[in-house]
Amino acid sequence: MTPVHWAFIHQTDGADPGRDSRTVVIGGCRVELVAVGTHDQAVPVARDLAARGVQLIELCGGFGAVWTARVIEAVEGRVPVGAVTYGAESLAGLRAVFP
Structure with missing residues (x-):
């Protein structure tokens, strides 16, 4: 079954989840x-x-292993949680975006 309700949580300095969603x-x-x-x-x-019934959650913004694990714990296994990672081939591009 393809998920029909999913979430994308991203970290952006100064963001407020109550306002920025x-x-x-x-x-x-x-x-x-x-x-x-x-x-x-x-x-x-x-x-x-x-x-609220989200079927999966994706994290983006340097969450790393620790914060990804904390989010997984928070949802108590009710939904899968994934985190965006970049391979070595993307490092130059990331440095250009985040000098």
Whole structure:
């Protein structure tokens, strides 16, 4: 079954998840987009999203193993949680975006 309700949580300095979130529906898929200012803000956000029926959560913004694990713990196995990573071939491009 293809997920029809998923979430994308990304870390952006100065973001407030109460203010900086949107829901987009594309092709029958409901996507929750939530910006958090700090990685720790993702924990209660993920817990709330899981409680509201999100079927999977993607993290982006340097969450690393520690914060990804904390988000996984927060959703208590109710939904899969993934984290965006970049391979070595992308490092030059990342340095250009984040000098």
